[in-house]
Amino acid sequence: MAENGTDCEQRRVGTAKEQHNGRFTDSSFLNEKKRREREERQSVVLWRKPFITLQYFILETLINLKEWSVKLWHRRGMVGSLLLLLSGLTVAYYIEGTHQQYVQYVEKKCLWCAYWVGLGILSSVGLGTGLHTFLLYLGPHIASVTLAAYECNSVNFPEPPYPDEIICPDEGVEGSISLWSIISKVRLEACMWGAGTAIGELPPYFMARAARLSGAEPDDEEYEEFEEMLEHAQTAQDFASRAKLAVQNLVQKVGFLGILACASIPNPLFDLAGITCGHFLVPFWTFFGATLIGKAIIKMHIQKLFVIITFSKHIVEQMVALIGAVPSIGPSLQKPFQEYLEAQRKKLHHKAETGAAQGENWLSWAFEKLVIIMVIYFVLSIINSMAQSYAKRVQQKKLSLEKTQ
Template identity: 40%
Template structure:
């Protein structure tokens, strides 16, 4: 063995000893340094690029327009309510808009006949803005009742797109240890949508923004015009409104699969084998599944990766490593992963969860599971009063309260008043 090869072998053995369990401080130090250097290198390269130099003036212009030219939500509400364009909003104009457009009856103060401060009959734009912001969130002052204009709506859509894309990346970027953002964020989002649709009787409500950084989050899932008759939007109508956010999240999960591919591809170019692909499990079925998957990827390429990505597959990181090891072209791997995850798997998940969350299916499923568990498991009363059935009933009650809370917020049942 040549001296250089021996040195490389020793260094590789030393690297294998470094892990979060064996050497936590050293691992955190090295990973932090690597991340800092990588981010710094990318930022420097980006700042020096022609694209950045061209984009800076456009970004400054866009921020300036957003801050100083485009109306805030209170200004948009004033524009909608000032129907005669005289620069003032009167009680009559608000009552007319709410009755004709929103189909809502507006109650005024019994003594002054007004909802404005000090019994005023009308407000100019500045006074209206202060009044709107001071009492924002009641059943009258709601941003959900007004379109914020093309510029603001595009801002909210882009902010939500970045949010869902980031959550998707976090879901799959951790080499099997990513954050379960679907369970934590996406599926609750679908549940809130279905609960609001059942409560409103239609899908005439905003589904964005829901990100915690930018935009009026509180306007999402608030009924704009609640249905007077008992009805429910179709599954297709629900799925079509949910798909944009869910597909973007799915695209993020596809992007998160790139690191294992890149690492394995770089190793293969240097003539090295990926140790993850060489490892064997003590369970024969897992070994057989891995051999089968590697064989299909090597033989069928794009189609195999697409099909493996099109269903919930916790071992897909191994697929990315295999594609890199086999030197599969990047766009072949990423294209198949993107189509499989964002355009095949996610729509099927959306349809499933819409069916599950519509109506009272969740409560009925929990009752069924509780009945089955109660026949084989006995829980002492000192642990849970009522045993398994008691736990089941409390769970169903909690879900019912959550559904009722969403429904009340969506319908604005607190009463119309200032």
């Protein structure tokens, strides 16, 4: 009896080991298959497979247009109301009358706000290169206004040409310029840019939320990294993993205040906060409200203060003096900065010289070409991404056909 019991126990253990090994083998096979499929999709790019990539991009665009058309049809009442509102605004825009001055003012402000909101959204996606538009547009704009305010002793720049061009007002202004007046001058641009960055954080939130509700596995590296982090949360040892885990715990446990804290400081891990909120089904207005307040109000005022203080007149003069104090090469480095600052001062008072204009034109030309290259790369990355999305559809269709056979 004892021997029979021992034999049964050994057979049971052996069967359990075989089942465990089988599950392990199946899991490894599935992971390897997913890896190969991901590599196959990632190879669908314009510089490797241009014709297939363009074909997949067009097909994915048509599918998206069809899906959007269906969604708009289901919300045809709201769409009709918006069309009626736009029709009324169009009529008011083209009819002559005393209201045109208000129409032009509203048009100017709306276009100006839309410009900065768009730049904020592009900053969240990094123009496909990870470079933020704050460094390219908003930061230089705040710096220009700061330098001009101290030189003109005023922020009442004539409109137009402001904001396209800054010129000191003709009437003299007595007194000293205050930090608060400069902050107020650039508040609209900064807040609109911050609101755009908040809107740009919504795609990771909606992606993770949809994946959690549907049970699907999105083809997104950040989401896969997030799931792996959840699986190995207790064994994470490196600093990056612990930092990501800290953000995830803060957002999940503290809620609105945790999201607000993460959004109110320069935080490269905030995408993880959006994924965390979507994964744990945090209400939309809790996530977006905290993100909007943090990025458009708190964080933007911190960044504005930093730029304004950095480009204050006395600090800039001290920086130029420190450059001249560098042994041997200091004076040669100091001269171009002094010439540039002097040219900017003359320009503010309508005294721009030909040489300075040529130098500025050369710098403007180089900056424009850099932006064009970045935008082209961004468009190419969108084409590749949509083509890879269609490639995933093709793979899923093949997998479903294999299961039915």
